[in-house]
Amino acid sequence: MKSIPSFGLGKGKHLIIGLLLAGFGTAALADVNVTVEDAWVRASVPGQAATGAFMRLTASEDSKLTAASSPVAGTVEIHEMHMKGDVMSMARVASIDLPAGKSVSLDTHGYHIMLINPKAPIEAGATVSLTLTVVDGGGKQASVKVDAKVRPLASGEEDMPH
Template structure:
């Protein structure tokens, strides 16, 4: 009888351990969000992501935004273009930079201004090769509007998004 009681406990312990390992599969470093000015309805979140195994960033959310998307900016015919992408590959062991003028997380339809010195809660959603999804929550500090400014024609024109 004791074996039957131990088995569910072991299963629960294993599940808890695996859920903890799942969250540890992607390291998030130097996360930050760009401050906004009054009436600005969009801003970006930036960070460095390093996965322990091949994964993909497939989504994000934040209570400060009505819509949160993974975006890419790239130069096309000498014009910076920005677009939402369905996923961002995170090759095992390689740091992937989300930065102004490149890949980033867009926070759209902001519910209030994002003030320097505050923090923005973010939930990132990752997907493994097996299709399993996991989320990771973080608090990203808010930096000044001019922090790590993008090249001319880059992220600085996001205000009217």
């Protein structure tokens, strides 16, 4: 009678299970990466109710800017500017779409971040820190830290389209 060696069978099974687990582990690792360029905040004068923060955002994956916060303001909202006839008005929006690889501008005539109830006048030359909340297509949240330079009160009018 021949004896059939059975050692090694158990090992083989374990190897297969190990590979399946490794496959699951790598599936959910993609993280959205956001590039921030030219971030700036418009200076405010004492008693001013609000001012704006502006920048260019480019996300590596389709995602949305859903919130922002800053230690310098009581409330921070995402706004969009509209022209109604000759009158410029603005309204809060829930989010701004950031399509993968596309540069999205937050500027003085479109989307912007509104710093409401500044705790102190925001002075030209200072740096304001902002934290942006970005959510990717799978609902995963990322925080993006931004240091924005404060520019004088009249900044931004020079890039209005004529």
